[in-house]
Amino acid sequence: IAPHNAYYACRKCTTKGLWVSNLITCHTQPKTGGRVTYPELDAPLRTDVSFRQRLQIQHHNKDNRRSIIEDILTNVVDDVCLDYMHIVCIGVYKKKINEFLNGKGDRVRLSPDNINA
Template sequence: LMVEGFQYNGSLIKIEIEAFCCDAPALSFIKCVKPCGSFFGCSKCETQGEYVHNESGRGGRVTLPEIDAILRTDESFRSREQQTHHTGLSILENLPINMTNDFPIDPMHLVYLGAMRKLLHIWCNQRRSMKIRISKQIISEIYGILEDIAKLIPVECSRKT
C-alpha cells in the first residue's frame, strides 16, 4: 500500500506513515529492541547505560551518562551497528520507513513518570525552609481532583493512579 497504493473510485490512493506513536514498552516490542531502561536501550543514540545504585544501597537504575553520544540512524539501525540494541528482526524493517525518526519518544515515561514525578516529590516532601514548596492543603486538593477524574476513566484504561 505504501509503494503501489490502491484504486478507490477511480483514484489512486497511496498510504503514507508519518509516525508510530506508542509507549516505551510497545516501541521496544514492535521494533524488536531492548527496552529503554536497559544498558543498550536508547532508541535515539548508541550510548551504553551505566548502573547506578540508590543512595540507600538497595536497588538502582540504568542511566545514560553520555551527552554527545553517537546518534542512531536508520542505516545504523538496519545494519545492526550496535548488535546489543536488537532482540530480533522487526517486520517493520520491510517497510520504507525510518526506523529511528518515525518513532517519537514517549513523553509519559520520560516526563510525566520521570522528571515531573521527581519534581513533585521534591516539592511535596521538602522542609519548610525550601522556597518552593506545595502546602499540605494544596496537595490534599490535588488528590481530591485526581480522585474525581479517576472515577471518569473507563475500566479499559489500566492507568488510573
C-alpha cells in the first residue's frame, strides 16, 4: 500500500492528500520542501471490500501484489491498528524535539537549563 506520506495514504478513508509548501524563513535562510496534508474531513471511508477490490488503485502498490496480511485478516481496514507510537511519537514529536534542541524551524531554542527545570 501507499507509504504514510503519499497522496492516497490514509488507511481509513479515500481522501487525496494536498501538497503544502513550507513558507517559513528561519535564520535568514528560506526553508524548502513541504508536506502532504489531508484537509478533507468527510471523505468516504475505506472498507474491507473496497480495499480488497482495489477500488482506489493509487492506495495500492503499482505491481498489484497482494499482501499476505490480506490472507490472514478478516477485515484489513478495521483489523490493522494505527498505533500512537509510530504515528505521533516517532514522527511529529521527534521532529519537534530536534527542532527545539537544535534551534531550527520555529525560532525557539530550549537551553539545557530549560529542559532540566
